[in-house]
Amino acid sequence: MQKHIVFLESNLTGSGYEAMAAARAAGHHVTFLTRDVNLYTAPGHEKLDPAWLDNVVTCDTNDPDSVVATVKNLDRPADALLAVGEWHMICAAEAGRALGLPGPSPDGVRAARDKSRTRQLCAEAGVPVPRFVRVTTPQEAHRTGLPHPCVVKPLDDAGSNGVRLCATHEESAAHVRTILADTHNERGQRKIPAALVEEYIDGPEVSVEILVYDGTPTVVALTWKELSSPPYFFETGHHVPADLDPESAERCARVATDSLRAVGFDMGVAHVELRLATDGPRLIEINCRPAGDRITYLVALATGVNLCEELVRMHVEPWTPPAITTRSAAAIAFLPAGPGEVRAVRGADRARLVEGVTDVSLYVNAGDHSRPQLNNTARHAHAIAVGPTGRQAHARAREALAELRVETSLEPHSGKAVRP
Template identity: 65%
Template sequence: MSGRHVVFLESNLTGSGYEAIAAARRAGHRVTFLTRDLSLYLAPGHERLDLGLVDEVVTCETNDPAAVVAAVRGLAHPADAIVAVGEWHMISGAEASRALGLPGPDPAGVRAARDKSRTRRLCADAGVPVPGFARVGTPEEVHGADLAYPCVVKPLDDGGSNGVRLCRDADEAADHVRLLLKETHNERGQRKIPAALVEEYVDGPEVSVEALVRGGEVSVLAVTRKELGELPYFCETGHHVPAALGSGLDEACADVAAAALRAVGFDFGAAHVELRLAADGPRLIEINCRPAGDRITQLVALGTGVDIPAELVAMYLAPGDAHPLPAPGHHRAAAIAFLPAVEGVVTAVTGADEAARLPGVLDVGVYVGPGARVRPLPNNTARYGHVVAVAPTGPEALRRARAAADAVTVTTARA
């Protein structure tokens, strides 16, 4: 199967997209990177794209499926697959693949997953446990929603925890809806759905279920325990695999995630399904019809032996393969801890070499250097870097990762 041509439609900036590109290159495939703005992937402040892994970069309006189709048709080498791994371009990828007769998920399932209110309705109708919710098109509609407080208010189709906030009462929720509705486009220049989701706050641990789906068959590979920062925002500060929740909760989470994927009709690709553990069991928070970011795919590979980005590329190139989806093993636990950013201009970065020598540490990534101007936002982009560590258990791996992260010092001055 070597020598095939894989077109990657944009990427996320948090690991799995770049891992998929590297996997395609390792397998001997030709790699084309389709983007509307290559400079985004080369800028400081996040992980950067290694252009040495790409045979060709093509610029087009990737937010428009028709433009993607035209760009792919114009390539000198016919494409065998269009792989979208980032949140923002799953719909474009699915629709372009369908138009070109290439493998990919049903676009209707992807659209249902990208609209959080539609996800809620379909899942609730299918009996999947979800928080109480209401879709609102104006701030005034918040006061008519029959929901308990505090509640969570979020955009319908954004990502990276952008705009997600805990609100104490109806007035605060209405104010946040008003703020969200002023933002008509997301960070990739796409027009957002002009409405918001107001939902019951589930006060419990957060986890995610990592899965591969082919022909509607769901293969759950891992349950990830997620660590969050201080409320009222929901910024992710670290993760560990396996979650090892005990009391049958890992299996219950896997069952809820699989049922949710079936309910929205997501039938092909990788999935990252987020849940909260209420007192009476897991409840669906959202479905992401792509691999997890934040290097969770790396943690899954370290913990189970399954390389999700590599498996995803292989699925796209052999969608009708009769071989079973991979079964996870258990090798060790792995964790990631992020270095939280503060506002200012970076003047020095020290301690990374020392951090890399600490027990269990496999990877220390620093995204900034002297001169970088940092303007943190209340979302998952407010990071200086990350540390990945392994240990016999998830909590121990997370402790090691955090200790190494604490050993890295980023000094800043006021901008």
């Protein structure tokens, strides 16, 4: 039976678009609420396809009351209100609750969005977390008692915005000052006026991709995350499944599911990030939405489970966990953006011929203006590949990117830049 599904904005890294496409493929009527639809057609990221949508409605998507009023005034009643991007998870949960629609507890979503609240609740529940201190002034960064280097980050940003490894008390204080001066995020929402100073866990990073329904989590996959070198933590690629022995994988899954119970996230898809310390996994953050960076697509290639399809399905019909199968490993690698006006893009045809490559997507064309990478969203392209193992798939994706060349007015930019 056709349902009416309303999407509240989207991220720019894949999963929001996948959810809209999944709703459309299932035969549902799809409405998109946004402040500015032009954001989704700008260069530098994947583009929104109007074919996924029946209706685009402009409203103040940062205001739950505005969203509620807009949904009530649509031509047909809504059966579900979904947000897939980080910025609008709280608003969607609050508006959905006010409309009497299925969705996660707003309290659980708020706890997940505030990294200091996440840390506090998880520590109280016995979930292993880095040592941390919430600070509201630069001076407090001198009195945390944490060893350096340490990580300083905003409480409620996303995409690795503002996350930095600081070597001294002075660096920590200076970065706290920078975070506090940045009062609004990229979607115009006021940020929590505080910062998190936390212990640096010097180990590999993985994420756990989880479906949650009626408070019960189902682990679908573990993702290995490739990161840039400190002091920043930009994500340069991912592969599924993560390269872990069964015992380590089970420990990661347990930490992730325990963390969701601790914060009270009870419905939807969760992307839980962990660092692997020498004594086991530590929780880094809970994202109460599907992973971006096309990780959802990698999971589908590797396990047969489409997380975005499941997210839509659990909001409009009785839901049971899907069957999880073992398929080829899958990986994605990104070409970080270089500065200047794009003069030429070459090599895409060669990149698509690399063994195992299933997708090469360019985010820019000649004439577009580009900026250097400041977070996870500033990129020129990606390549996706499959292989016998995650590492082999990732090597194929990087090989494909090495065929690309994006020339800008300031510097030529090659896919070889993504190599660690």
